[in-house]
Each structure stands twice: as structure tokens, then as C-alpha cells.
Amino acid sequence: xxxxxxxxxSYGLVPLISEASNLIRALDINVIRLFLIAFLxxxxxxxxxxxASSGKSERLVKEAxxxxxxxxxxxxxxxxxxxxxxEALELTPEYPEAYVQLARVVIKLGYIxxxxxxxxxxxxxxxxxxxxxxxxxxxxxESGNVLVLYGHxxxxxxxxxxxxxxxxxxxxxxxxHPWLHLxxxxxxxxxxxxxxxxxxxxxxINSGTSNLPVxxxxxxxxxxxxxxVGDMDKVEETYLSQIQLDPNxxxxxxxxxxxxxxxxKSEIDKAIFHAERALSLMDYPLGRRLYLKALCRKxxxxxxxxxxxxxxxxxxxxxxxxxxxxxxR
Numbered sequence: 124x125x126x127x128x129x130x131x132x133s134y135g136l137v138p139l140i141s142e143a144s145n146l147i148r149a150l151d152i153n154v155i156r157l158f159l160i161a162f163l164x165x166x167x168x169x170x171x172x173x174x175a176s177s178g179k180s181e182r183l184v185k186e187a188x189x190x191x192x193x194x195x196x197x198x199x200x201x202x203x204x205x206x207x208x209x210e211a212l213e214l215t216p217e218y219p220e221a222y223v224q225l226a227r228v229v230i231k232l233g234y235i236x237x238x239x240x241x242x243x244x245x246x247x248x249x250x251x252x253x254x255x256x257x258x259x260x261x262x263x264x265e266s267g268n269v270l271v272l273y274g275h276x277x278x279x280x281x282x283x284x285x286x287x288x289x290x291x292x293x294x295x296x297x298x299x300h301p302w303l304h305l306x307x308x309x310x311x312x313x314x315x316x317x318x319x320x321x322x323x324x325x326x327x328i329n330s331g332t333s334n335l336p337v338x339x340x341x342x343x344x345x346x347x348x349x350x351x352v353g354d355m356d357k358v359e360e361t362y363l364s365q366i367q368l369d370p371n372x373x374x375x376x377x378x379x380x381x382x383x384x385x386x387x388k389s390e391i392d393k394a395i396f397h398a399e400r401a402l403s404l405m406d407y408p409l410g411r412r413l414y415l416k417a418l419c420r421k422x423x424x425x426x427x428x429x430x431x432x433x434x435x436x437x438x439x440x441x442x443x444x445x446x447x448x449x450x451x452r
Contacts, residue, residue: 256269301334
């Protein structure tokens with residue numbers, strides 16, 4: 124990297140300060156602190172050549188990556204990961220992997236929800252992630268992690284041709300990355316190539332990877348494909364495979380209970396079991412609603428007085444007004 128390149132990166136980071144201010148408005152004080160760390164203290168890159176990574180910065184980035192990979196919700200762990208990445212960049216400002224992982228933190232913190240197949244983010248999230256990845260790309264244009272994540276961000280920004288170039292470059296370089304096939308699949312879905320997307324999801328499942336978030340995401344994608352072609356048996360298989368992979372994740376049981384209530388109406392006892400299991404793992408509003416819906420559905424077909432009383436007692440332990448409203452029937 125030349126001196127001019129370093130100056131260019133230095134000046135390129137300056138706009139992130141104003142972008143970050145827009146992004147952090149909706150976040151709590153701990154997250155604001157993280158963004159201040161991430162954007163204000165990523166100092167201008169040193170003019171003198173720096174090593175690719177120091178031993179300590181490499182350890183910090185690996186620890187942060189592990190935290191991000193295992194993230195299941197909440198902001199505090201992402202704040203912790205962001206602090207580690209900031210420390211790594213203070214030690215080694217020209218360490219591309221630190222920028223990649225920081226971009227992941229930004230994306231996760233900026234995520235709001237999904238509407239159908241669209242992921243919704245706070246204003247400035249994707250732009251800020253892109254700027255971090257631009258920096259990482261300048262430092263190492265052939266890094267698999269940079270190409271794979273940047274391809275994902277480009278897809279989210281609807282820059283589909285650019286996304287395909289990035290992901291195809293990673294593929295041609297022989298990059299072995301758990302998210303490469305998933306990001307290809309997401310791109311294929313956005314560009315009306317569902318069969319190719321399903322093949323990529325299946326590649327992940329067949330790969331033998333032990334990366335649980337990747338496998339769960341692959342089954343989610345494959346399930347959406349099977350729904351689109353109306354194969355409900357295959358849809359059910361994806362729910363069961365996910366539960367087998369991670370039996371203690373509440374939303375997997377809750378989602379399967381919801382499927383049973385909608386598509387396997389005769390299997391009400393199984394729906395109750397999985398809804399009950401979901402609530403035993405985590406008390407959450409949708410889980411309660413599914414459990415009540417299943418119990419009320421059961422009441423419609425039970426005539427034994429003792430059994431009716433038992434079901435009503437279970438329902439009222441969750442909601443005293445349970446089964447009184449047609450909304451949940």
C-alpha cells in the first residue's frame with residue numbers, strides 16, 4: 124500500500140462519523156458508546172507500514188468473531204465484541220479482518236426486522252458497513268471474508284450485479300467460507316433463480332459444517348423454497364432437522380408448532396407439545412399466543428369434563444381470558 128493509499132483511507136473514514144450519528148439515534152447508551160468507539164476512534168491509518176496483524180490484535184479479532192458467531196440476540200455482547208475490535212484496530216490499524224468483523228457488528232446492531240424476504244435496517248446501517256468493507260478491500264482485495272460479506276451487503280443494497288461479481292470472485296479464488304453459499308442463495312432469490320438458491324442451501328447442509336447459525340439459516344432458506352413450490356412434507360422436514368440440530372432453541376419449537384397449527388391441523392397434540400416446549404425454554408409473547416391457540420383448538424374437540432378442565436386450567440395459567448376470544452381460535 125502506498126502513502127497516497129493510506130491518506131485516501133484516512134480521509135475516507137471521516138464521513139463515517141456523521142453517518143454513525145444518524146445510525147445511533149435510535150439505540151441505547153451502550154450501543155451509542157460502541158458506535159463512538161467504532162467510528163470516532165478508528166483513527167487515520169498510520170503512514171508507516173504496519174504488520175498485517177499483531178499477535179494480540181489477532182487474538183482480539185478471533186474472540187470478537189466467536190462472540191458474533193454465537194450471538195442470539197441482545198446488544199451487550201455486540202458492544203463487547205465492538206470494544207475488542209476497536210482495541211485490535213488501535214494496535215494494528217491496517218488489519219482488514221477487524222474491519223470485516225466490525226461491519227458485522229454494525230449490521231447486527233442496525234437490523235430492525237424482516238418483512239417477507241426483505242430485511243429492514245436503521246438508516247445508515249448498510250452504508251456504514253459498506254464503508255468499513257471498502258477499507259478492508261483496500262487493505263486486502265482478495266480476502267475471502269471481505270468478498271463474502273461485501274457480497275451480502277451489496278445484495279441487501281440491491282446492487283445485484285456487483286454482489287455477484289464479489290461472490291463469484293470468492294468462488295474462483297477457492298474461498299471456503301460457511302456463508303458463501305448462503306449469500307449466493309440470497310442473491311439468487313433476489314434475482315429470480317429459486318432452483319439455484321435451493322441448490323446452494325443444500326450444499327451448505329451437505330458440507331458437513333458444524334457452524335450452527337449457518338446450518339439453521341440454510342434450512343430456513345430451503346424451507347422458503349419448498350413453501351414456494353408447495354411441498355409441505357419437505358417444509359416439515361426442515362423444521363424437524365432444525366430442532367434436531369438445536370433442541371433447546373425456543374423459536375424452533377414455536378415455529379414448528381405454528382406450522383402444525385396451520386398445515387397439520389389433525390396433529391394438535393404435537394402442536395401443544397412443541398408450543399409448551401417453546402415456552403418452557405423462553406417466555407415470549409408469540410410463544411404464549413401459539414400455546415393458547417393450540418390449547419383452545421384442543422378444547423374444540425374434547426368432550427371429557429376432566430380433560431376440558433385440565434386444558435382450561437393450563438390456558439388460564441397463561442392468560443385468565445384464554446379461549447374467550449375468537450381471535451386466537
